[in-house]
Amino acid sequence: MEKTNVSLDKVTMGSFILCPFLVVAKDSSKKSGVNIATISYVSVLNQDDPVIGLAIRKTRHTHGLIKQAGEFTLNLPAMDQLAIIDYCGTNLFSGKKVDKANELKLDLEKSQAISTPRIKDSPINLECRLKMVLTLSTKPRAHDFFIADVVACHRIKGFLIENHFGIVTTNYSYRMLGDTIGMAYQVHKKVLKE
Ligand SMILES: Cc1cc2nc3c(=O)[nH]c(=O)nc-3n(C[C@H](O)[C@H](O)[C@H](O)COP(=O)(O)O)c2cc1C
Numbered sequence: 001m002e003k004t005n006v007s008l009d010k011v012t013m014g015s016f017i018l019c020p021f022l023v024v025a026k027d028s029s030k031k032s033g034v035n036i037a038t039i040s041y042v043s044v045l046n047q048d049d050p051v052i053g054l055a056i057r058k059t060r061h062t063h064g065l066i067k068q069a070g071e072f073t074l075n076l077p078a079m080d081q082l083a084i085i086d087y088c089g090t091n092l093f094s095g096k097k098v099d100k101a102n103e104l105k106l107d108l109e110k111s112q113a114i115s116t117p118r119i120k121d122s123p124i125n126l127e128c129r130l131k132m133v134l135t136l137s138t139k140p141r142a143h144d145f146f147i148a149d150v151v152a153c154h155r156i157k158g159f160l161i162e163n164h165f166g167i168v169t170t171n172y173s174y175r176m177l178g179d180t181i182g183m184a185y186q187v188h189k190k191v192l193k194e
Helices: 061-069 079-088 100-104 189-193
Strands: 021-026 034-039 042-046 051-057 071-076 124-135 143-155 167-170 173-176
Touching: 021 061, 021 079, 034 051, 034 061, 034 079, 034 100, 051 061, 051 124, 061 071, 061 124, 079 100, 079 167, 079 173
Parallel strands: none
Antiparallel strands: 021 034, 021 071, 042 051, 051 143, 071 124, 124 143, 167 173
16 A cells, blocks of 8 residues: 655644543633633543543643643533534634623532532543643644643433444534444454454
């Protein structure tokens, strides 16, 4: 199969499959008291003493808010929240101009360990305390990497991630997670038998 050397363009970077989360940050300039943004550059960095990482562009309103407050909540969207994900991820409605939580009449609830609220209808909420911010590039529109301790976690009773169809994004489209095609640490056994 012949391959050509291509630049790291939007198609290449868009080929990653990511999961969008709703990030709530405190914003005292808003009636709702918060700003919400969609962030899909999210990764688990440590499992015991859980740590997560989020890449947030310097130009986002959320960037300054989290730096200032040193905390935020990360909310897994429910399947019927697709339009909310898209709205909170559209620059036109940036928190610089719009009180998104108020416009969407989004239900917020008090967090347990931090003073930033969580999204009530999200099946999983992580309460996060900022540990450090890594500069990845000095370009003005670059992402910074926010590393945070997960200090509390809440999950809707009876919620099973296996039964949550899961919204993912790839190359600017929203998709649903597909079927299970094998179990990790098990499926390798097939290779050994063949
Ligand atoms: C599906 C989706 C995923 C996104 N992921 C990110 C991301 O990982 N990092 C980022 O900086 N912006 C991301 N954005 C863009 C921001 O959500 C968008 O610029 C938003 O308006 C920022 O809100 P704010 O200015 O109120 O903080 C994403 C947008 C969408 C629609």
